[in-house]
Amino acid sequence: MLDVDQRREYWRRNVRIMSVLLVIWALVSFGAGILFVDVLNAVSIFGIPLGFWFAQQGSIIVFVLLIAFYVWRMDKLDAEFGITEYEQEVHHQ
Amino acid sequence: MSPIQAWTLVFVVLTFGFYIWIAYRSRVSDTAGFYVAGGGIPAPANGAAVAADWMSAASFISMAGLIAFSQNGYAGSVFLMGWTGGYVLLALLLAPYLRKFGKYTVPDFVGDRYNETARLVSVVCALVVSFVYVAGQMAGVGVVFQRFLGVDRTWGVVIGMAIVFLYAVLGGMKGITWTQVAQYSVLIVAYIIPAVAISLQLAGNPFPQIGFGQILGELDGLQQDLGLAAYTEAFTQTSMVNMVLITAALMFGTAGLPHVIVRFYTAKSVRAARYSALWALFFISLLYTIAPAVGAFSKYNVLTQIPGSAIGDTPAWFNTWSDVGLITVTDLNGNGIIDVAGAIGEGTELAINNDIVVLAAPEIAGLPAPIVGLVAAGGLAAALSTASGLLLVISSSVANDIYWKKINPRATDAQQLRVGRIAMAAAILVAGYLGINPPGFVAEVVALAFGLAAASFFPILFLGIFWKKATAAAAATGMAVGLGVTLLYQLWTLPTFFGNEPILDIPATGIGTIGMILNLITIVVVSQFTKEPSELMQQVVEDVRYPGRSELVAAHAEGHLGEYAEEHHLDDDR
Numbered sequence: 001m002l003d004v005d006q007r008r009e010y011w012r013r014n015v016r017i018m019s020v021l022l023v024i025w026a027l028v029s030f031g032a033g034i035l036f037v038d039v040l041n042a043v044s045i046f047g048i049p050l051g052f053w054f055a056q057q058g059s060i061i062v063f064v065l066l067i068a069f070y071v072w073r074m075d076k077l078d079a080e081f082g083i084t085e086y087e088q089e090v091h092h093q
Numbered sequence: 094m095s096p097i098q099a100w101t102l103v104f105v106v107l108t109f110g111f112y113i114w115i116a117y118r119s120r121v122s123d124t125a126g127f128y129v130a131g132g133g134i135p136a137p138a139n140g141a142a143v144a145a146d147w148m149s150a151a152s153f154i155s156m157a158g159l160i161a162f163s164q165n166g167y168a169g170s171v172f173l174m175g176w177t178g179g180y181v182l183l184a185l186l187l188a189p190y191l192r193k194f195g196k197y198t199v200p201d202f203v204g205d206r207y208n209e210t211a212r213l214v215s216v217v218c219a220l221v222v223s224f225v226y227v228a229g230q231m232a233g234v235g236v237v238f239q240r241f242l243g244v245d246r247t248w249g250v251v252i253g254m255a256i257v258f259l260y261a262v263l264g265g266m267k268g269i270t271w272t273q274v275a276q277y278s279v280l281i282v283a284y285i286i287p288a289v290a291i292s293l294q295l296a297g298n299p300f301p302q303i304g305f306g307q308i309l310g311e312l313d314g315l316q317q318d319l320g321l322a323a324y325t326e327a328f329t330q331t332s333m334v335n336m337v338l339i340t341a342a343l344m345f346g347t348a349g350l351p352h353v354i355v356r357f358y359t360a361k362s363v364r365a366a367r368y369s370a371l372w373a374l375f376f377i378s379l380l381y382t383i384a385p386a387v388g389a390f391s392k393y394n395v396l397t398q399i400p401g402s403a404i405g406d407t408p409a410w411f412n413t414w415s416d417v418g419l420i421t422v423t424d425l426n427g428n429g430i431i432d433v434a435g436a437i438g439e440g441t442e443l444a445i446n447n448d449i450v451v452l453a454a455p456e457i458a459g460l461p462a463p464i465v466g467l468v469a470a471g472g473l474a475a476a477l478s479t480a481s482g483l484l485l486v487i488s489s490s491v492a493n494d495i496y497w498k499k500i501n502p503r504a505t506d507a508q509q510l511r512v513g514r515i516a517m518a519a520a521i522l523v524a525g526y527l528g529i530n531p532p533g534f535v536a537e538v539v540a541l542a543f544g545l546a547a548a549s550f551f552p553i554l555f556l557g558i559f560w561k562k563a564t565a566a567a568a569a570t571g572m573a574v575g576l577g578v579t580l581l582y583q584l585w586t587l588p589t590f591f592g593n594e595p596i597l598d599i600p601a602t603g604i605g606t607i608g609m610i611l612n613l614i615t616i617v618v619v620s621q622f623t624k625e626p627s628e629l630m631q632q633v634v635e636d637v638r639y640p641g642r643s644e645l646v647a648a649h650a651e652g653h654l655g656e657y658a659e660e661h662h663l664d665d666d667r
Binding site: 011025055059063067 | 160166167170173174177178180181182184185186189302303305306307309310325327328333336337340341344364367368370371374375378381382385635638639640
């Protein structure tokens with residue numbers, strides 16, 4: 001069990017990781033894919049205008065990477081706080 | 094019987110037999126197994142099941158066409174970003190915490206965290222959304238049977254109902270989950286093979302995601318020559334503000350849909366729930382990054398082969414699909430030539446149904462009959478997997494949230510299971526009926542379901558976890574405000590209902606974002622003036638935030654919350 005200070009610290013760091021990832025999430029989709037699409041379209045990647053690429057390919061790829069980073073980082077955070085026991089059986093009535 | 098029909102039949106019989114065998118192997122006998130597969134599904138399998146559950150007939154059959162033909166190309170990005178971006182929200186903001194909460198359904202969370210009124214509202218929302226959705230899937234099954242096997246649509250739907258009945262009623266969530274893993278494998282193989290073949294043909298690159306870059310420049314030129322907006326040009330159909338509103342409504346709606354959320358309850362642990370979200374989005378991204386390429390390739394093929402050709406002198410695939418009415422040629426100016434000027438679609442000389450873009454792709458590329466048959470089996474897998482997931486939400490809502498919680502709290506496990514199975518069988522009949530006689534508004538309503546989910550569920554789930562002081566009264570008011578505004582606006586603007594001009598140019602598909610913001614604001618404001626959640630509930634919310642064992646959460650999941658409160662002298666006055 002974590003004591004009160006550890007819990008506060010765990011939650012603070014969890015929220016920080018989440019906030020950073022959500023900012024990137026918004027930047028690639030709403031930013032690169034929509035708001036700045038015309039600017040980015042001046043550049044091309046594999047023959048695809050960059051803004052268009054973010055809207056149809058890049059944002060999806062970044063989304064997968066964001067979640068991958070999140071699960072890896074949270075595993076590390078859990079380990080730092082010594083959480084190894086995950087309940088398996090909480091499904092009851 | 095043509096070779097295409099024969100191969101389709103082979104694949105359909107093989108895959109259906111496989112699904113039933115899996116269901117038989119994983120049949121269940123208790124409610125935990127029936128609702129959440131006993132919470133014992135490994136993360137990659139759970140991810141594949143989520144992906145199959147999520148990718149419906151619409152994703153598999155229609156999305157490529159939706160991007161390339163209904164929209165100029167860029168405008169269709171709202172679907173790509175919206176239907177994947179929601180998973181980031183799910184993974185980071187909801188899945189681990191809802192899993193830790195450890196109940197069966199979304200209304201369970203809402204009811205326990207807030208109150209019974211909120212539970213009731215969310216049961217109704219879950220049922221409405223699920224029924225609308227499942228009707229669309231059954232109709233999709235009918236279309237595939239009709240086109241590929243020449244079976245009457247009604248019989249197609251009946252066969253689909255029988256299959257789902259066998260494995261969903263027998264196996265519950267456990268049977269459904271393992272069947273969905275098989276269905277994901279079938280549908281992704283069926284999607285990738287033709288896409289790779291076409292990419293090799295047109296671009297000489299086996300990766301469609303990269304290959305389609307080679308034809309985009311030419312496609313832009315083709316569209317401009319025909320008076321259409323360039324394929325990659327932004328904001329020709331949808332303004333920047335509306336792109337943002339629609340994308341956000343789809344994202345937050347994805348994160349709020351009950352049949353997606355419930356899948357994270359089937360994970361083994363909080364950690365497995367996080368990994369499930371990762372696997373799910375990875376599996377989904379395989380199809381979602383290929384879909385825009387398939388759309389662009391098909392449009393390129395159509396625009397290079399069709400405009401300007403004489404009627405009757407069109408390729409064989411074109412004729413097959415115009416025979417079943419999915420391609421319509423109208424010689425408006427009577428010159429015997431298919432002219433495309435300024436637009437394609439209804440009211441012009443050439444109209445192409447979105448659904449054929451994927452189904453016809455192997456024929457357009459001249460691929461052999463087995464591959465065409467495989468695509469048909471893939472379409473069926475996509476439709477059936479989504480249908481079964483939705484049926485489970487309906488059944489658990491009726492048996493768990495209504496029967497057990499409201500009607501007969503003393504029901505034994507066996508009784509609940511029986512009610513769940515009867516509810517599911519009844520739901521299959523209703524869904525089949527709606528699939529055979531689809532009400533005209535189904536397609537419109539499916540698109541709007543995301544807005545409704547965003548405006549009603551997302552804020553109360555999110556604040557329920559991240560803000561201990563969100564009160565029950567505030568949640569109920571917020572849900573009512575968000576849902577009310579969104580629903581009224583949609584009815585106000587939709588052609589099938591009132592058909593009024595949109596206010597400030599806000600589309601019916603984007604209003605969910607506004608509804609969601611209003612819901613959030615309402616909860617924050619009303620929470621200031623209403624009674625705080627009980628000490629006990631605040632403590633539960635606190636405990637849900639940390640992985641690892643917690644006595645309190647375990648007591649709550651087992652339904653011994655009252656005893657726990659007494660023992661620890663916490664105020665349980667909700």
